[in-house]
Amino acid sequence: xxxxxxFRFLLVAVGPTDADDVFQETFLAALRAYPRVxxxxxxxxxxxxxxxxxxxxxxxxxxxxxxxxxxxxxxxxAGEPEPADEALWAAVRALxxxxxxxxxxxxxxxxxxxxxxxxxxxxxxxxxxxxxxxTKRLRELMA
Amino acid sequence: MNARDLKRLATRAEAxxxxxxxxxxxxxxxxxxxxxxxxxxTVPSPVGDLFLAITPRGLARVAFASEDRDEVLAxxxxxxxxxxxxxxEAADEVRxxxxxYFEGRRARFEVPVDRTLIRGIAREVLGxxxxxxxxxxxxxxxxxxxxxxxxxxRAVGNALGSNxxxxxxPCHRVLRAGGHLGGYGGGVERKQVLLxxxxxxxxx
Numbered sequence: 001x002x003x004x005x006x007f008r009f010l011l012v013a014v015g016p017t018d019a020d021d022v023f024q025e026t027f028l029a030a031l032r033a034y035p036r037v038x039x040x041x042x043x044x045x046x047x048x049x050x051x052x053x054x055x056x057x058x059x060x061x062x063x064x065x066x067x068x069x070x071x072x073x074x075x076x077x078a079g080e081p082e083p084a085d086e087a088l089w090a091a092v093r094a095l096x097x098x099x100x101x102x103x104x105x106x107x108x109x110x111x112x113x114x115x116x117x118x119x120x121x122x123x124x125x126x127x128x129x130x131x132x133x134x135t136k137r138l139r140e141l142m143a
Numbered sequence: 144m145n146a147r148d149l150k151r152l153a154t155r156a157e158a159x160x161x162x163x164x165x166x167x168x169x170x171x172x173x174x175x176x177x178x179x180x181x182x183x184x185t186v187p188s189p190v191g192d193l194f195l196a197i198t199p200r201g202l203a204r205v206a207f208a209s210e211d212r213d214e215v216l217a218x219x220x221x222x223x224x225x226x227x228x229x230x231x232e233a234a235d236e237v238r239x240x241x242x243x244y245f246e247g248r249r250a251r252f253e254v255p256v257d258r259t260l261i262r263g264i265a266r267e268v269l270g271x272x273x274x275x276x277x278x279x280x281x282x283x284x285x286x287x288x289x290x291x292x293x294x295x296x297r298a299v300g301n302a303l304g305s306n307x308x309x310x311x312x313p314c315h316r317v318l319r320a321g322g323h324l325g326g327y328g329g330g331v332e333r334k335q336v337l338l339x340x341x342x343x344x345x346x347x
Contacts, residue, residue, distance in 0.1 A: 004158045006162070007158045012149060028169075034226045051261075092149070108149050111261075135146070
């Protein structure tokens with residue numbers, strides 16, 4: 001089980017400040033459901049699927065509309081964020097949750113569309129659309 | 144915006160560090176939610192790293208470094224519970240007793256033992272083995288006699304070889320007749336080291 005992959009996903013999908021908490025929620029949910037899982041070779045993808053749902057719930061449940069004006073949280077283990085990164089963070093936070101999650105799967109973890117569809121529980125077309133819309137929006141915000 | 148820029152927001156190195164820190168918090172949260180069935184930890188020893196598995200009932204498994212870690216984990220998942228977390232502090236008591244044993248300050252282990260992984264005839268064999276005191280030895284034949292199956296020396300050997308909790312259940316104290324070393328699940332070199340530590344010098 002590659003926990004670093006899950007953490008990397010969460011760092012961008014929910015942001016550095018909340019990544020740890022959502023990581024805990026993800027693995028507690030995984031432990032809770034564990035006895036039903038028999039396909040150990042698919043464990044990675046399964047935990048990442050839970051993390052995807054938790055990331056989306058996190059944005060919805062907290063009632064937070066991610067705004068570009070949010071303060072930029074401290075990055076773990078790094079110094080001051082580069083100004084360019086600050087702008088990119090603001091753009092990422094401006095994305096609707098599903099687009100943000102899809103974009104992170106595609107561009108940070110390099111996952112294929114079929115896998116993104118499986119991870120997010122939707123169709124291939126929806127996965128493509130979420131990645132496309134999210135990426136387009138990021139480009140507009142960064143232009 | 145380039146797609147590659149997004150990777151810069153969370154580098155692999157940052158993810159590794161963050162995940163390692165987050166994973167330290169998890170066992171306590173899981174335990175308080177009643178979701179931790181097996182805690183695993185690695186402790187160093189004079190016979191190499193020991194991989195320990197501890198359940199709420201006690202120490203269930205001691206694996207030598209020569210055993211394939213993934214296979215051991217798969218066995219724990221299959222036979223105990225798949226809810227396994229690495230939790231160093233769960234092993235504190237076992238670690239302390241092992242340290243004392245290897246320093247020659249402990250002759251018997253007091254940590255509770257979970258015998259779930261011991262099945263069939265091995266229950267009797269390892270039960271009898273657990274009563275061999277520090278610094279003393281027995282033979283496969285004697286153990287067979289003690290469990291009332293005097294002709295089952297070979298089965299005794301097999302049961303000892305499958306001991307899931309070596310060192311703590313001292314199968315290294317069982318030798319072949321005539322003082323010959325015999326076999327050992329962790330390799331005869333380790334058996335030799337353990338016996339030497341207990342002041343026994345068997346012929347090889």
